[in-house]
Amino acid sequence: MDEDEAAVTAATAATTSGRSGQVRVLEDYEGASELFRALSSPVRVALVSLLTEDELCVHELVDALELPQPLVSQHLRILRDADLVSRTRRGREVAYVLRDDHVAHIVADARLHSGEALPSGSDDAPHEPPA
DSSP: OOHHHHHHHHHHHHHHHHHHHHHHHHHTTHHHHHHHHHTOSHHHHHHHHHHHHSOEEHHHHHHHHTOOHHHHHHHHHHHHHTTSEEEEEETTEEEEEESOHHHHHHHHHHHHHHTOOOOTTOOSOOOOOOO
16 A cells, blocks of 8 residues: 555545544434424424423313314324323323423423513624523
8 A cells, every 4th residue: 555545544534433423422412303303393392381280181282272183182192202291091081291391391491592582782692591
């Protein structure tokens, strides 16, 4: 192997190992990305907010959101598939409950953050959170 071939081989190895390191780092964020994907609908955010207070049956969620039952059930299925909610029996009814309070905090923080407005005259630069 001549000098040029050795340099190409070394560069390829460095690039490949750099990429695999990046892939490993990104894998660390996969779970968070899946969580945000599961919460990417306003209906699902509203469902999580409602379930923060108490376990509720589908008809109670339908009444609270004023949405068709099939639509609410479809969004509950997505939340179930993401392990964010689970079902429990209430006699003949099935109630839904949040599996983890952390999700409720994430949704509450996101709602609070989305309602914040930048002070007039400010730019879009990041700012320090209030103490």
